[in-house]
Amino acid sequence: MKTFVEEFKDQAGRITRDLRHRGLIQTALRKYEVKRDEKKAAFQDWESARQTAAEIKWEAINKLDEHLEAFASKMEARGTKVHWASTGEQARDIIVKVVQEKKARSIIKSKAMTAEEIHLNDALEHAGFEVVESDLGEYIVQLRKEAPYHIVFPAMHLTRGEISELFTKELGSAPTDSPEELTMIARRALRHKYITADIGITGANFAIAETGMISITENEGNARLTAALPKTMITLVGIEKVLPRMEDLALFLPMLATAGAGQTITGYNTMYSGPRQPGESDGPEEYHVVLLDNRRTELLADPEQRDALHCIRCGACLNVCPIYRNVGGHTYGTTYSGPIGSVITPHLRGLQDWKHLSYASSLCGACTETCPVKINLHHHLLQNRRNSMQQEPNATEKLAFTAFGYVANSPFLWSLITKGARVLQKMHPLVKGGAMDPAKAWTQTRELPPVAKQSFKEFWKDRKP
Secondary structure: OOOHHHHHHHHHHHHHHOHHHHHHHHHHHHHHHHHHHHHHOOOOOHHHHHHHHHHHHHHHHHOHHHHHHHHHHHHHHOOOEEEEEOOHHHHHHHHHHHHHHOOOOEEEEOOOHHHHHOOHHHHHHHOOOEEEEOOHHHHHHHHOOOOOOOOOOOOOOOOHHHHHHHHHHHHOOOOOOOHHHHHHHHHHHHHHHHHHOOEEEEOOOEEEOOOOEEEEEEOOOHHHHHHHOOOEEEEEEEHHHEEOOHHHHHHHHHHHHHHHHOOOOOOEEEEEOOOOOOOOOOOOOEEEEEEEOOOHHHHHOOOOOHHHHHOOOOOHHHHHOHHHHHHOOHHHOOOOOHHHHHHHHHHHHOHHHHOHHHHOOOOOOHHHHHOOOOOOHHHHHHHHHHHHHHHOOOHHHHHHHHHHHHHHOOHHHHHHHHHHHHHHHHHHHHHOOOOOOOOHHHHOOOOOOOOOOOOHHHHHHHOOO
16 A cells, blocks of 8 residues: 555656646646735735734634633534534534434535535445535535645646536436536536435634634525534534634635635625524524534644634635646645645644655745735745654765765865766656656656856856956
8 A cells, every 4th residue: 555655756757747637727826826916905904914814814714712611602602512522533523423413314514614624524434324515616525526626726637528427427418618507507406405405514714703603705695505404403613713803804704715716805705603593584593503522632732833713714725836837726735735834734644654745845925925824835835844854864864965065065075066967967858757866756757957068166266367
């Protein structure tokens, strides 16, 4: 059985050679960048907005215990049943138990990355329940039996033709190349699921401590139907999603829309505070909120990297990352891909098993520059690398870097190796790609950068007065 790093390398090699796939993703993300920049320009001062958002999240995370208690007590006062889950297994057990108690036949579910994180669908299906994703992108990848490709755009790697073929095969629809018709095909299939579902499961974008309310942001209205039609509603939310005050949404809702999808504001923004109250026309009869830790408090205990919990899951860092744009979302092999996934996955799933993600980075800093809450992502990637080496030192790497440090600090040795490299590079074409090629791993997909014909020191020494 392959290790996680072997799977990553195999998948990355396959995807980077698939020029059609890379072209689809890069074209889509270039269009996103245009729209994002248009909407950022509408802010009076985007950088000040980022700074304010970072400070609000800093307050939320550094007083997380107080905010969570306030949030839970206010929700419980309105009849919501709040559950605390330390692990993914506990969260799954809580939700499966609620579903079993309700003797549910089917479940409709809106987009929830936390559910992907704990493999909730698998647990519910194993317990004998039907679970249907109501988000269009999530529904498409569910029919394909795939994980979401992207935090915000789950099916961005698929063309209309591929989706049409899928719907023809799975739903029996006529082939079509029209996005509107494809949407209507999915809508007709999903409407019946909404009506017959006994349980509705949602995620959450934010949890407001001041008022005890869940905020859900979406573009399709599917989460509203998921919450309004079934008799029982369950929300699974990571504990880091807390915001201190209701007024904070005035900044975070447009910021999430801008950074995430290049929109002024998302189509539907809905607040949920509890089960249906007397006199209300719709909403669930019973409401459960599951607060998920799943090693988040371990990250909270790390003062150096706890700001990774500030993440609002906008996906902006994925969209600008040169690695993500080339290897794609499925290559990462985990729920959260791209730079933020490379930072938090080693914390959530084990540093040694997932440390390779922190090395899958150019360290260009584009992720840090675009993050709307100013998480220092590329610096955290370096910290993960350092921490993994401190936990389990690699003798070969240690020897290599020690030797490099010795050479780099010796002007004589550095000059000698530089001159030798010029000679060896002329000989390299004779062994390139062969078993004797010392740079074979590099030259399989790219050219070696040329060694300068003359170093600056040599130039300075030879220059004429």
